[in-house]
Amino acid sequence: MNSFAVLHVDADVEENDMITEYRESEMTRSSGNIDEPCNRDEGRNNNTSERPLKRSRELDQDEIWSTMVRKAKLYGRAHTENNVSMRIPEYKIEVSVTCTEKLPKQFGLAKLLKAANIKNVLKIKYINSFKALIHFHDEDSADSFIHCKSFNENGFKCQRTLETTQSYGVIKYIDLDLKEDEILQELKSETEILSVKRLKRKNTNDGHWESSESxxxxxxxxxxxxxxxxxxxxxxxxxxxxxxxxxxxxxxFGHSLRMCPSLKVICPKCSKSHPNCETANYKCNNCTGRHMAMAKICPVYLKEKKIRELMAESNYSYKKALTLYIPPSPRSLDLLKDPPLPISSAVRTNEPPMSATPQESSTVEDHTYAKITKEVPGKLRKKSKAEKGMSRNKTKEKVEDIKKAGRTYL
Structure with missing residues (x-):
C-alpha cells in the first residue's frame, strides 16, 4: 500500500508540472513571442480564423501532361562516315509486284528499276516466282514506281500492300453465247471498267470445269x-x-501448284515427304490436326475463308483484312482439330434421326463473317398479339391431347 501511494503522488506531481508548462506556453504565445502561422493548435481551436492563401508561382512546362502517341516503326540503314558506322532511321513503304509470268531475279529487277530511274529502294523480298515486295524510303519513289509506264506495259501489277487500286464485282445470268470482248464493249458504268472475265464452274457429272453464266x-x-x-x-x-x-x-493455302515456292512433295494424309499413302492416321500439314490437308473443317482453311469474306465485304487488301481478323475461341479450335465422333456411332437408338423441315431450313439465314462483325446487338423483338394467340392455342391443344391420352397435366 505504501509503494502504491508514493507512485500515485509522483503521478500527480508530474501532471501539475505539465499544466504549468502549458499555461506558460499560452502566455508566451499571447505576448507575441511566437508567430501565429507556426501555431497549429491555435488554428485548430480558433474556427473563425481564415486559412492562409497559397503562394503563387509560375507554371512549369515540364510538369504539364503530354499525350504519347506511338509512331511508325523506323528501319535503320548502315552509313559509314569518317570510318564511323552509324544507323540512320528511315520509314518503310511496301509495294507489291505481281505478274502472270516469272519475275526476273533480284539483280535483273534492280537493273530494270535503275533503267526506269526508280530510286530509294531499300529491299526486294521475293514471296514466290510471281510475286515480290519492294520497300521504298519515301512516298515519291513508291508513287513513281507504281505509275511507271515501262512496268505497266510489261504486265507488272504494282500496288501498296495496305491499299486497293482495283475492285471486283460479279454480274449473273449472262448468256453463254456472249464473248468477253462483246460484254466489255457493251458495259456502261460511271466507274471505269478495266477487264471482264467469265467465271467457270465444276460439272457435277464428269468433274470437268465449264463456263458459267457469271x-x-x-x-x-x-x-x-x-x-x-x-x-x-x-x-x-x-x-x-x-x-x-x-x-x-x-x-x-494462298497459292496454286504453278506458283508454289517449294519443290518438296507433301502427303495430304500424313504430311510426310511422299506423294500419297494409305494410312488412316491423318495429320494435317497446316494445323497438325487429325484430318486430311484438304478437309473443310481445318482451322487454317476457315481463317482464310473469313479473311476473304472481309476482303469482299469492305474491299480490303489481304494484309489489311488480316489485321482485322478476329480468331475464334480456343475451345472451338480444339473441336475443329479433333472433331468428336458422331452420336449415331457412339449411341445406337431405335428412333429415326431428326431432320429439319423444309420450312425451318428455309428460314435459316446465311450470315457471313463480315456481316456478323458489323452487326450491333439490339433489343429483343416483342411478340405480336397474333403470335401470342397462336402460342396460347398451341398450349390448349397440347393440354387436350394429354387429357385424351389419360395423363395428368400439372
Whole structure:
C-alpha cells in the first residue's frame, strides 16, 4: 500500500508540472513571442480564423501532361562516315509486284528499276516466282514506281500492300453465247471498267470445269458500284469473294501448284515427304490436326475463308483484312482439330434421326463473317398479339391431347 501511494503522488506531481508548462506556453504565445502561422493548435481551436492563401508561382512546362502517341516503326540503314558506322532511321513503304509470268531475279529487277530511274529502294523480298515486295524510303519513289509506264506495259501489277487500286464485282445470268470482248464493249458504268472475265464452274457429272453464266468485272478504284448497264439494261453488281486456293504439292493455302515456292512433295494424309499413302492416321500439314490437308473443317482453311469474306465485304487488301481478323475461341479450335465422333456411332437408338423441315431450313439465314462483325446487338423483338394467340392455342391443344391420352397435366 505504501509503494502504491508514493507512485500515485509522483503521478500527480508530474501532471501539475505539465499544466504549468502549458499555461506558460499560452502566455508566451499571447505576448507575441511566437508567430501565429507556426501555431497549429491555435488554428485548430480558433474556427473563425481564415486559412492562409497559397503562394503563387509560375507554371512549369515540364510538369504539364503530354499525350504519347506511338509512331511508325523506323528501319535503320548502315552509313559509314569518317570510318564511323552509324544507323540512320528511315520509314518503310511496301509495294507489291505481281505478274502472270516469272519475275526476273533480284539483280535483273534492280537493273530494270535503275533503267526506269526508280530510286530509294531499300529491299526486294521475293514471296514466290510471281510475286515480290519492294520497300521504298519515301512516298515519291513508291508513287513513281507504281505509275511507271515501262512496268505497266510489261504486265507488272504494282500496288501498296495496305491499299486497293482495283475492285471486283460479279454480274449473273449472262448468256453463254456472249464473248468477253462483246460484254466489255457493251458495259456502261460511271466507274471505269478495266477487264471482264467469265467465271467457270465444276460439272457435277464428269468433274470437268465449264463456263458459267457469271461474269467478273474489274473496276478502277477502291469503290464498287451497285449497278451497271448492259445493252441499256440495269444489272445489279454483287461483291466478288476470292476463292481459297490450295496448292496440290505442299498443301498450303494462298497459292496454286504453278506458283508454289517449294519443290518438296507433301502427303495430304500424313504430311510426310511422299506423294500419297494409305494410312488412316491423318495429320494435317497446316494445323497438325487429325484430318486430311484438304478437309473443310481445318482451322487454317476457315481463317482464310473469313479473311476473304472481309476482303469482299469492305474491299480490303489481304494484309489489311488480316489485321482485322478476329480468331475464334480456343475451345472451338480444339473441336475443329479433333472433331468428336458422331452420336449415331457412339449411341445406337431405335428412333429415326431428326431432320429439319423444309420450312425451318428455309428460314435459316446465311450470315457471313463480315456481316456478323458489323452487326450491333439490339433489343429483343416483342411478340405480336397474333403470335401470342397462336402460342396460347398451341398450349390448349397440347393440354387436350394429354387429357385424351389419360395423363395428368400439372
Amino acid at each position: 461474269v467478273r468485272i474489274c473496276f478502277k478504284g477502291s469503290s464498287l458500284p451497285s449497278h451497271i448497264y448492259i445493252y441499256d439494261t440495269r444489272v445489279n453488281v454483287s461483291p466478288y469473294t476470292y476463292p481459297v486456293t490450295q496448292c496440290s504439292r505442299c498443301w498450303r
